[in-house]
Amino acid sequence: MKVVIVGSGNVATHLSLAIASLEGIEICQVYSPTEAHAEILAERLNCDFVTDPTQIRKEADVYLFALKDQALETVIRAVPANNGLWLHTSGSMPMQVFAGYTERYGVLYPLQTFSKSREISFRGIPLFIECHRKEDKNCLEDLALRLSGKVCELSSEKRRSLHLAAVFACNFTNHIYALAEEILAKEGLSRDYLFPLIDETAEKVHELPAREAQTGPAIRYDENIINKHLGMLADDPDVQTLYRLLSQSIHKKV
Amino acid sequence: MKVVIVGSGNVATHLSLAIASLEGIEICQVYSPTEAHAEILAERLNCDFVTDPTQIRKEADVYLFALKDQALETVIRAVPANNGLWLHTSGSMPMQVFAGYTERYGVLYPLQTFSKSREISFRGIPLFIECHRKEDKNCLEDLALRLSGKVCELSSEKRRSLHLAAVFACNFTNHIYALAEEILAKEGLSRDYLFPLIDETAEKVHELPAREAQTGPAIRYDENIINKHLGMLADDPDVQTLYRLLSQSIHKKV
Incomplete structure (x- = not known):
């Protein structure tokens, strides 16, 4: 062939x-x-x-x-x-x-x-x-x-939904990693520290639907931590907005 | 002890x-x-x-x-x-x-x-x-x-930055997985399809800084695909907003 x-x-x-x-x-x-x-x-x-x-x-x-x-x-x-x-x-x-x-x-x-x-x-x-x-x-x-x-x-129609899901699961996820790396780099902290956390988050989703696997301040809507984090991101308003909207989205979708 | x-x-x-x-x-x-x-x-x-x-x-x-x-x-x-x-x-x-x-x-x-x-x-x-x-x-x-x-x-101060980075790398990442699963569920597609993609995205970041590992329509700022995807998300304006802001953020940070 x-x-x-x-x-x-x-x-x-x-x-x-x-x-x-x-x-x-x-x-x-x-x-x-x-x-x-x-x-x-x-x-x-x-x-x-x-x-x-x-x-x-x-x-x-x-x-x-x-x-x-x-x-x-x-x-x-x-x-x-x-x-x-x-x-x-x-x-x-x-x-x-x-x-x-x-x-x-x-x-x-x-x-x-x-x-x-x-x-x-x-x-x-x-x-x-x-x-x-x-x-x-x-x-x-x-x-x-x-x-x-x-x-x-x-079908072509289902494929385009699959592709949209893939943009989230891969492209957006990878960008979220990039934002995390940026936060660490500002403090001179190694990005390697995050690998066990990134790996466990990815592995966990094989066993549990992501919604059930959710942890962290946003799911509890811990306003004290959320507001502290928003304050720490004050020098990057775009990332601050993403933090706020992602936290709200986690809380809403529970 | x-x-x-x-x-x-x-x-x-x-x-x-x-x-x-x-x-x-x-x-x-x-x-x-x-x-x-x-x-x-x-x-x-x-x-x-x-x-x-x-x-x-x-x-x-x-x-x-x-x-x-x-x-x-x-x-x-x-x-x-x-x-x-x-x-x-x-x-x-x-x-x-x-x-x-x-x-x-x-x-x-x-x-x-x-x-x-x-x-x-x-x-x-x-x-x-x-x-x-x-x-x-x-x-x-x-x-x-x-x-x-x-x-x-x-130190306590560096620890709080590490924690902020962890919220991105884990909690936000996991939520992004949840949004991807939701898109698939609407079409009756199995969330299992995403596992090789999720795993490869997580593994790749061990080798390459996330910024260098970025792929997909947002990094090219392919407006044609981005607009199609925004249209597909019209029934969920919060997720639509996240899609738009994440795509803009990817494009800006390149």
Whole structure:
């Protein structure tokens, strides 16, 4: 099976390396508008690359579009017509973004956060798939199951809710970590102190729904501590507002 | 060494059970204003209990006050004068809350989240200690080191910053998980899908500062996705506001 990788960012990199490790699959081309990025990924995958989407090969079996949402439709429009299965990897774009450009299309959405510098095994990553034509379902499912032990069919509409939940669980959580690190850095305290707390908070949620696992001053609405903390954050009104609204939200949702 | 446990909540329970497992230490009494709670903990520790702080024994070597901040000073005031070392476990109360009631006092603050239903090993929990008199430092440090491999001296002022950071890293993070679970529940999607993402986000921060680990639509300030998500949250204006402010905060702090 021949695969073309359309994109060279974090998702394209991690996913294409995982695919390249599968037997019987050949990645034959990488497309990226940024030559340096295209070249780096193509070298890792041992294939050629193009920076012009109209130069994308026509003979591949699968075209994997791992692009920023804003770029997706423009690039789809420029790819030469072909008979491969076109898949995107976005959480928030509907499958129908492909409609009118090809008849064979679907979605392969990995629910994970990818950073360039960090290796990650695909086996444990939930993959959410969606397919336009029945005839293509086997091919998509087979590819997904070879990558991950957790494959699930999901509509575009439910996928966008999943993506919204993921923004909370990952992006917002990580930012909350960043704010905590900032508070420690101001006092010259090591961010390492927080790791056992961060780990236990993440582990606890496997066992208990997060609402039941809640601890701290906000759930008791301990105004004494809350007001002291708001005072300590007076030099950063945005973070102060976040503290107040998060505390109120914890208290309301109990 | 004889220890009295003043309190019966999550911290009192987990800490007293860890102390009771140490050789040569006897927990001789539990105090709690709520008889049922006092009784349950006293039974687990195989000791007696009181619900009136004026009945707390005078012969112990260590008095461990693990109480809500609001209750701490009132209870301290009611405890009969004695010659033991008085310690509290609060992140946000200054050590000086003991001043005037005894000369032997200090702090033993475990940086962790405790839930009744979840066992936890104290060995990996960072313990932050502070001591009023030089002469008591060995006793406190010895006790702390027998409980945990990570013991650190810290002033009351730095401790309150650490506690503020912990509210972010744990309480706010957990609430963000709860909001993500709520979004999934509305669509009938399992919260289990999020675990690999939650785990990877927590693990990644061990390697990379959170600011560098940030991914998702907010860091790119992808207004198209952000606006779609805000629209999806229209039925919960509080959560919608949190989404907007967290996204702005991510974008600003880059």
